[in-house]
Every structure is written in structure tokens, then in C-alpha cells.
Amino acid sequence: MLRANTPGQDVAAIVSDVERFVVLRRLPIGALFKAAEKLQSDGDLAVAAALYKNWIGCNPDDPLLHAAYFNYSVALAKAGDRFGAINAARECIRLEPNFQEPYINLGRLLEETGQLGEAVAQWRALVTRLEQVTGGAVRNKLAAFQQLGRVLENHQQDGVAEETLKQSLELSPAQPEVIQHWIALRQRQCKWPVVEGWDHVPSATLMAGVSPLSLANLIDDPMFQLARAWKYNRETIKPVANPRLIPRHSPATRRRWGKLRIGYVSSDLREHAVGFAMTDVLETHDRDQFAVYAYYCGINRVDPTRLRIRDNVDSWVDISGMSDEQAAAKIATDEVDILVDLNGYTKDARTRIFAFRPAPIVVNWFGFPGTMATPYHHYIVADGHIIPPGSEIYYSEKVLRLACYQPNDRKRQVSDRRPARSDEGLPETGVVYCCLNGAQKIVPSVFDSWMTILRETPDSVLWLLGNGDDMEARLKGFAESGGVSPERLVFARKKANPEHLARYVLADLFLDTFPYGAHTTAADAIWMGVPVLTTPGKSFASRVCASLAHAAGIGELVCPNPESYVARAIELGRDSGQLLKFKQRLAAKRNASLLFDTPRLVRDLEGLYRGAWEEFQQGRLPVPDLANLEIYHEIGVELSLTNAAPAADEDYRRTYCDRLGTYNALCPLPPDSRLRKGASA
Numbered sequence: 033m034l035r036a037n038t039p040g041q042d043v044a045a046i047v048s049d050v051e052r053f054v055v056l057r058r059l060p061i062g063a064l065f066k067a068a069e070k071l072q073s074d075g076d077l078a079v080a081a082a083l084y085k086n087w088i089g090c091n092p093d094d095p096l097l098h099a100a101y102f103n104y105s106v107a108l109a110k111a112g113d114r115f116g117a118i119n120a121a122r123e124c125i126r127l128e129p130n131f132q133e134p135y136i137n138l139g140r141l142l143e144e145t146g147q148l149g150e151a152v153a154q155w156r157a158l159v160t161r162l163e164q165v166t167g168g169a170v171r172n173k174l175a176a177f178q179q180l181g182r183v184l185e186n187h188q189q190d191g192v193a194e195e196t197l198k199q200s201l202e203l204s205p206a207q208p209e210v211i212q213h214w215i216a217l218r219q220r221q222c223k224w225p226v227v228e229g230w231d232h233v234p235s236a237t238l239m240a241g242v243s244p245l246s247l248a249n250l251i252d253d254p255m256f257q258l259a260r261a262w263k264y265n266r267e268t269i270k271p272v273a274n275p276r277l278i279p280r281h282s283p284a285t286r287r288r289w290g291k292l293r294i295g296y297v298s299s300d301l302r303e304h305a306v307g308f309a310m311t312d313v314l315e316t317h318d319r320d321q322f323a324v325y326a327y328y329c330g331i332n333r334v335d336p337t338r339l340r341i342r343d344n345v346d347s348w349v350d351i352s353g354m355s356d357e358q359a360a361a362k363i364a365t366d367e368v369d370i371l372v373d374l375n376g377y378t379k380d381a382r383t384r385i386f387a388f389r390p391a392p393i394v395v396n397w398f399g400f401p402g403t404m405a406t407p408y409h410h411y412i413v414a415d416g417h418i419i420p421p422g423s424e425i426y427y428s429e430k431v432l433r434l435a436c437y438q439p440n441d442r443k444r445q446v447s448d449r450r451p452a453r454s455d456e457g458l459p460e461t462g463v464v465y466c467c468l469n470g471a472q473k474i475v476p477s478v479f480d481s482w483m484t485i486l487r488e489t490p491d492s493v494l495w496l497l498g499n500g501d502d503m504e505a506r507l508k509g510f511a512e513s514g515g516v517s518p519e520r521l522v523f524a525r526k527k528a529n530p531e532h533l534a535r536y537v538l539a540d541l542f543l544d545t546f547p548y549g550a551h552t553t554a555a556d557a558i559w560m561g562v563p564v565l566t567t568p569g570k571s572f573a574s575r576v577c578a579s580l581a582h583a584a585g586i587g588e589l590v591c592p593n594p595e596s597y598v599a600r601a602i603e604l605g606r607d608s609g610q611l612l613k614f615k616q617r618l619a620a621k622r623n624a625s626l627l628f629d630t631p632r633l634v635r636d637l638e639g640l641y642r643g644a645w646e647e648f649q650q651g652r653l654p655v656p657d658l659a660n661l662e663i664y665h666e667i668g669v670e671l672s673l674t675n676a677a678p679a680a681d682e683d684y685r686r687t688y689c690d691r692l693g694t695y696n697a698l699c700p701l702p703p704d705s706r707l708r709k710g711a712s713a
Contacts, residue, residue: 059087061096068107081107081116098128105134109141117141132172139179148187152180174200174207181213190217191502198230205233208267211241219249219472221503222479222510226250227672239669244377248401249472252547252569252679254426255688256668262405262428262661264377271407272387291323292645295368295391298399299330299352299380302338305552306374306399308529311337312441315344316634322641325368327351327359329375329382351382360388369393370641373409376400393644393653396429398439401551401573403427405661410654411644413437413637417579418572426571430654432640436583436626438576439633440555447534456535457522462491463605466539466562468524468532469553471499473545479507481598482543483514489605495539498523536560540611541604546594549577558584558627563614565589565604567597570681583627586614593679667691 064087071080084104091097105120121138124131135154142151159176177200184193194217197210205211215238218226227242227250229235242250244261251257294317300306317324325347328338332352342348347366351359359382363371371391375381376399386394386408396404397413404412405428412419412429415437424431453460465485467474474496482494498504508518524535533556542557544550544566550557554564554577563586568578578590591597604610622628647653667688 061087061091061094061100064100065103068103072107072110077107077111081111081113098124098131101127102131102134102137105137105141109137114141114145118145136172136175136179139176143179143183148183151183156180174203177203178207178210181210185213185217188500190221190500193217194221194223201233205237208241208264211238212243212246214238215242215246216472219246220470220499222471222474222506224476235673236669239672240665244402245400246472248571248573249475249548251672252571252574253668253671253684254402254423254571255664256672257571258403258405258426258428259661259665259668261377261403262658263665265383265404265406269383269387269406272384291321292641293323293325293367293369294641295325295327295363295366295371296374297327297329297351297363297371297382297385298374299328299382300374300378300399301326301328301341302330302333303335303529304330304337307337307341308441308444309398309439309552309555310374310441311340311344312443312630313439313634313637314341316630318634318638319346322638323347325349325363325366327363329359330380351385356382356384357388359385360390363390364388369645370395372397373404374399376402376404392648395432395641395644398437401548401576402571403429405656405658407656407658409656411640413640414572415579417568417582418575423570428656428658432644434633434636434640436629436633437579438551438555438627439630440552440559440628442623442628442630444533444559445530446560447530449531449534450537451531451535453538456495456524456538458495458538459493462493463489463541463608463611464493464495464539465541465543465601465605466495466536466557467543467545467550468495468497468536468557469545469550470497471503473548473550474507475545475547477594478545479510480514481594483511483516484598485543485601485605486511486516486520487514488602492605493520493522494543495522495524498525532556533560536562540608541565541601543601544577546574547571548573549575551576551580554580555627558586558618559622561615561618561622563589563604563611563618565591565597565601567591567594569679570684580627584618584625585621586618589614663692663695664688667695 064083068080068083071083081104084100084107088097088100088104091100094100101120101124105117105124108117108120118138118141121134121141124134125138135157139151139154142148142154159173159180177196181193181197181200184196194214197214197217200210201207201214215226227235227238229238242260244257244264247257247260296310296314298306301310314324314326324345326341326345326349328348328350329352349362351362354362363385368391370393371386372395373383373386374397375383376396377383378400386406389408393411394409395411395413396409403426409429411432412427413432413434415434418437419427419431419433453464458464465482486492486494496507504523508521511521512518527535536557537560539557539562542550542554542562542564544554544564546567547569549566550564554566557564558580564577564581566577566581566589568575568590581587581590589600591600626632670691671687
């Protein structure tokens with residue numbers, strides 16, 4: 033909204049009576065703005081909109097009428113009248129086509145009312161109009177590019193969205209959020225190399241702005257992932273200075289409850305991988321010992337999974353309409369003892385809520401495969417396979433370990449209809465290798481391994497999850513370049529989860545990705561009796577699948593390196609008898625396996641919660657280790673661009689130590705600038 037920049041008469045005495053505004057023919061526009069701002073700050077949104085309407089009706093010849101229409105549009109939108117706001121914004125543009133701001137607002141309003149084509153047209157019109165290089169023009173052009181990119185990305189027009197964001201970066205590379213989306217779009221399209229700079233936008237700038245989630249798909253470098261999470265948090269989430277609404281927690285002042293109050297915060301407590309997996313956990317919690325609170329911040333859509341979760345917790349609160357501060361205040365009012373972050377740095381996360389410290393203990397679990405690197409996440413939940421002893425240095429939180437880290441739903445719905453291979457475009461004979469991970473997890477080295485496997489097993493096909501014609505054609509082209517017929521890549525269409533699970537029985541062997549492996553996707557395959565072949569790395573995301581394989585009783589399918597992964601896949605592809613034995617073993621032992629033992633997982637998890645609460649009561653709450661991360665970030669960017677991080681863990685750590693030594697020789701580092709120590713329970 034435009035603000036008053038000219039003195040005007042005091043109209044505070046008349047703001048309560050809309051009818052009297054009609055006669056204010058001579059009210060200066062500056063005074064109009066002040067009066068409307070006062071009304072809106074008092075919560076009188078409809079009255080503020082009526083004030084603009086009446087003033088416009090009385091002043092049709094005012095030279096700043098377009099500005100009044102702009103503010104009128106903003107006021108109508110705030111009051112909930114989107115269609116009225118659209119009309120006012122259009123009139124503003126008609127009166128003054130060179131006024132830039134209403135194009136952006138009008139596009140958002142059109143998008144919100146389902147008129148996506150019209151919204152895109154408005155932003156494109158602004159981009160085309162803004163040829164003059166001025167500070168305001170560049171700012172508005174960047175805003176238009178961002179809106180275009182966001183809408184196109186959300187509606188799966190990945191290629192156009194990527195090009196739009198690239199144009200935005202050419203104007204200003206200093207846009208971390210745009211970099212994050214641009215990289216994610218290239219990952220989803222399998223455009224390799226993903227991080228590739230161009231004139232005025234070097235690769236180092238792109239890598240220094242990558243999101244923590246995308247970074248996990250790019251490299252197996254847990255030290256850089258830690259440092260990147262820390263820097264991302266500081267730049268994107270930003271710290272909260274002296275949060276005033278949350279009282280300081282201390283063992284002396286915290287009221288003791290008969291039950292520990294556990295709060296789960298997530299945008300994914302719905303038909304989503306996290307929601308599917310968490311339902312059984314929330315239903316199984318011991319209600320005599322624990323009260324369970326769910327804080328939902330996801331899309332406004334009701335589905336069976338969301339209803340199932342809502343009906344099986346002690347308190348369900350939709351915080352999506354609250355500000356971060358309001359949501360934190362609600363959690364504090366509920367006096368939650370342990371707050372569990374089920375999002376991490378993923379889509380629609382509300383990380384800033386945790387920055388207000390609404391609960392004395394914060395736990396990072398399941399939603400994000402890695403460290404949060406914040407001052408307010410105290411614990412991370414993993415297991416001995418994902419974070420083996422000695423790897424705590426890569427995590428700012430104190431490590432808590434379950435027997436198996438990942439929850440699963442024993443009551444998941446599977447369609448009664450079992451499809452035939454022909455229903456999915458698969459051949460009736462031959463081995464079906466599959467990887468129904470998202471396309472963003474496929475990287476050149478993994479794809480090359482798959483092509484080697486296909487070349488050595490001539491009757492086999494590779495079944496992948498489709499992500500649009502362009503991406504599929506691109507991978508088929510890569511296959512052909514690698515000496516494999518494009519027809520041997522078969523792409524699965526997206527389906528509802530019960531139908532998706534049912535079709536897994538058509539596959540013979542699931543081939544994992546690296547460095548970001550299958551997590552819930554691997555558990556789905558195993559639940560349906562499909563063995564999973566994997567090779568773990570050093571980072572969290574690269575080790576989850578190995579944990580699941582061990583928990584399912586097929587640990588011999590965890591390969592020590594990529595070479596043995598390829599050899600084992602070829603061996604199994606040539607021996608249908610071995611594959612059948614693995615399938616029979618999974619079917620026979622599924623319900624008794626550690627992977628699907630939800631009661632044990634919940635008992636162990638509740639034991640971790642009790643231990644964390646005891647540490648808090650004893651004044652031993654862990655302090656996140658955030659030392660030296662600026663230095664590690666610089667080293668990580670350098671190593672990632674040269675692919676210089678060795679695979680062997682000992683060599684990998686030595687590389688970082690050597691880089692620290694180089695930094696120290698050039699500019700002496702603080703005394704505590706050493707390789708981190710880490711902590712675990």
C-alpha cells in the first residue's frame with residue numbers, strides 16, 4: 033500500500049462513520065492514506081475499503097486517482113474481497129499504465145482466484161514494460177520474475193520456470209531464494225551438470241546459495257551440508273532477537289506434568305510421505321504417559337490421512353493462518369515440553385517458529401535428512417547405521433539413536449487390484465529393475481551405473497517415476513548415448529498411494545540412488561516384497577536406505593561401494609532364483625521385522641523423550657555446536673566445485689584438516705578452529 037507523503041488534515045475524529053466520508057470532497061489524498069492506515073491498524077478493514085470507495089466517488093478528477101485505486105485494491109484484498117480488488121487494480125493500470133506495482137498485485141489476485149493464465153499475462157506485461165534501468169524498475173522486474181517462476185514451478189512447467197528464474201539471476205545474482213528454486217528445477221528435469229554458471233553468475237555463487245535439501249542430492253559431503261544448513265538458516269530463516277513472548281525455560285520454573293507433552297510441527301500431516309509414515313506412531317503413543325499435540329502448517333486440503341491423524345492426537349491445531357510469532361505463542365500457551373520438527377528445511381516448513389523457542393526442548397526427526405544447524409534444535413534422532421559412532425561431528429545437535437530411525441505405517445492401504453505388467457507398459461518377460469524415487473535424486477554417476485547394469489543384463493528394463501515429457505526424453509537420450517535402447521526405460525505415471533503401492537509387485541529389484549537414497553520409497557518397496565539394493569555414503573541422506581535394508585533383514589544387499597553395487601545388480605539380474613528367495617524372505621518376515629515394528633519404535637522414541645526431559649531437568653540440555661561453520665562453508669564450496677572430497681572417510685576428514693591448515697597459514701584462525709568433536713547419547 034502507498035503511504036502518505038504529504039501533510040493533511042487530521043481526520044481521526046471522523047474515521048468511525050463511513051457515511052460522513054462522502055462529503056469530504058476536499059480531503060487531500062495524503063490525509064486519506066493516513067486515515068485508511070489508522071482504520072486498518074485498528075482492524076476496521078471493511079471501513080477502510082469503504083473510505084477509499086467514497087473518496088474515489090467524490091474525486092474523479094484528482095491527478096493521483098490511480099494511487100487511490102491502488103490502495104483501494106489493497107484494502108479490498110485485505111478485507112477479503114478479491115474480485116473487487118481485481119477490478120480496482122485494473123482501473124489503476126488503466127489510469128496509469130506506467131505505474132508498476134499494481135501489475136504484481138493484480139497477478140497475485142488473479143492467481144488466488146484461479147485465473148492462472150491471466151496472472152502470468154500480467155507479470156509478463158510488466159517484465160516487457162520495464163526496459164528502463166532504474167532501481168525501481170529492476171526491483172519490480174525481479175518481483176515479477178519471482179512470481180512467474182513460482183507459479184510456473186507449482187504448475188509443473190519446469191523448463192519455462194527455470195528460464196524465467198535464470199533471467200532474474202542475470203539481473204541480480206544476489207537472490208538466494210531464486211538460486212535455490214533454479215537448482216531444484218534443474219534437478220527435477222535431470223539437467224546435468226545441475227550447477228553450471230554462466231556470464232556474470234559463476235558456479236561458486238550458485239553453490240553458495242543452494243538449499244540444504246538440494247545439496248543432499250548433489251554431494252556426499254556431510255561437513256559442507258552442516259555448514260550450508262547453518263548459513264541457510266542465518267540468511268533465510270534469520271535469528272529472532274530476544275523473543276519477548278516466550279518465557280525463559282528452566283527446570284526450576286517449568287511446571288511438572290503427569291504426562292510429557294509432545295508437540296509435532298509439520299506441513300505434511302496429510303497424504304504425504306511423512307503423513308503416511310507418522311500416522312501409526314501418533315496412534316501408538318502411550319496416552320497414559322504422553323499427551324500428543326499436532327501443529328499443522330500445510331495446504332488447505334482435507335484427506336483421509338489428515339483426518340486419521342487429527343482424530344488420534346490429543347490436540348490438533350491448524351497454524352497455517354497464524355504468523356510464526358502467533359504460532360509460537362500458541363505452542364507456548366499449550367506448555368508443550370518437547371517440540372518435534374517434522375519438516376526441517378523442506379517445502380512449507382515453518383522453521384522460524386522454533387526460533388522463538390516456544391518449548392524448552394526441540395528435536396529434529398524424520399522430515400529432513402540431516403542437521404538443522406540452528407541454536408534451537410537440541411537433538412537429532414537417527415540410528416547406528418545412519419549416524420555411526422564417530423560421525424557426530426557432522427551434526428550440531430546431540431545425536432539420539434533408535435534401533436531403526438524411520439517410522440512406517442502397518443495399516444497402509446494397498447489397492448485390491450493387482451495390475452499386470454502391460455498396465456504399466458512393462459514387458460511380460462525379463463527383469464524389471466525399478467527406482468521410483470523422485471527425478472531430483474538421479475545424478476549422472478548413478479545413471480551411468482544403471483546403464484552399465486542394463487547393458488550387462490540384455491532382457492532387463494529400468495522402471496522410473498515419470499516427471500514430464502522433457503525429462504523423460506532427456507533420460508532416453510542419455511540412455512541411447514550410453515549404448516542402451518531408449519525403450520528399455522519405462523516411466524511410471526503418478527498414482528494415488530494405494531494404487532502406487534499395488535504396482536510394486538511388478539518389479540524384481542529396487543536400485544537405490546546416491547548420494548540421496550530412497551527413504552519412505554524404499555520402505556514402500558520392501559513392504560510390497562521388493563528387495564532393495566543400496567550403497568551408503570557418509571551423509572545422512574545417503575545412509576537411510578542401508579538402515580532400512582538392515583532393519584528388514586536384507587543387510588547383504590547393502591554394498592560397500594558403487595562398483596560392488598553394479599556387480600551385485602548384474603548378478604541378481606542374471607539369477608532369478610536369488611531374487612525370488614529375497615522376495616519370499618521379505619514376504620515371510622515382513623510383519624516381524626524391525627523395520628515395521630512400530631510399537632518398539634514408539635517405545636524407544638518415548639524413552640529418548642524421557643531422557644531428553646531428564647537432561648533438561650538436570651540442567652544438561654545440549655548446546656548446539658555451531659563453531660567454525662563459516663570456514664567449513666568456504667571449504668565446502670571449494671571442494672564441491674572441484675569434486676575434490678574423497679570417498680574414504682579418513683581421507684575425507686584429512687582433506688578438511690589440510691584445508692584448515694592452509695587457511696591458518698594465510699590468516700591465523702582462532703584457537704578452537706579444529707575439526708569438530710560432536711556429541712551423542
